[in-house]
Amino acid sequence: MTETQQTPEWPRPYWQPGAGEDALLQFYVFGKFERELVIPAQRYGSPGLPAGVELKRFQNLELRKWEGYPLNGSLGEILREDAPETFEQARIAPEVLVVRGQLADRASLDYLRDTLGVLAALLDIGGRAILDPQILGLFGAEAWRERYLVPGGAPPRNHVLILRSEEPGSDRSWVHTRGMRKFGRPDLSFRQIPAHELDRAGVLCEKLVEMQALGTRFVAGQALEVEGMPQALVAQPGGRLDDPEFNNRHVEFRWPF
Incomplete structure (x- = not known):
């Protein structure tokens, strides 16, 4: 993905219909954001979150009371050990934006491209760290950009x-x-x-x-x-x-x- 107005489609040349699988996206964006959330996703070639993916806004102190809060428990220990400075940034951030959705299997990865564009834009308006719990990964803004803002799209690896x-x-x-x-x-x-x-x-x-x-x-x-x-x-x-x-x-x- 690059900072352009037009981003190519992300096709799936081996895709076949009919298995009924769903894709799951889940990310936590820690930071401090303006009261009115204006997300410049077009900067990254994204029209916004795809249908089925939602963004919810929480105060970090309130979300911390949730039993599944990702900076607690065994996942929290892994994240603290792997990226202590980024973990501390996330821990003290005032707010958390939770981006989550489940989508039917489809013939392109445009849903992922568009979601990544929104995440990139959130880093431009106050995001300091992004957690991807599916890969046990917590990334500071620059580390996330280096990993995912790759010309043509970051490789699946x-x-x-x-x-x-x-x-x-x-x-x-x-x-x-x-x-x-x-x-x-x-x-x-x-x-x-x-x-x-x-x-x-x-x-x-x-x-x-x-x-x-x-x-x-x-x-x-x-x-x-x-x-x-x-x-x-x-x-x-x-x-x-x-x-x-x-x-x-x-x-x-x-x-x-």
């Missing part, structure tokens, strides 16, 4: 979090994503990855993030041929939207032994 952890009782690794729900797609899970295959798994994960963002779906039992691997990976869709590891459903691939 920038919209997700890729995590690695050790498999219990094993010397192998688990790689998985968070954030694919923005695209109305399940997150990705790669199990039992040997150490010497981690680089390959990371590259593959980024490629599948992009493919799903552009509309691809994986069905149960679908074989995924990977260059240089003797066996195909097999897709196993599952999970639920409230799974705390993903905040989403997921598709699992087990690395061949």
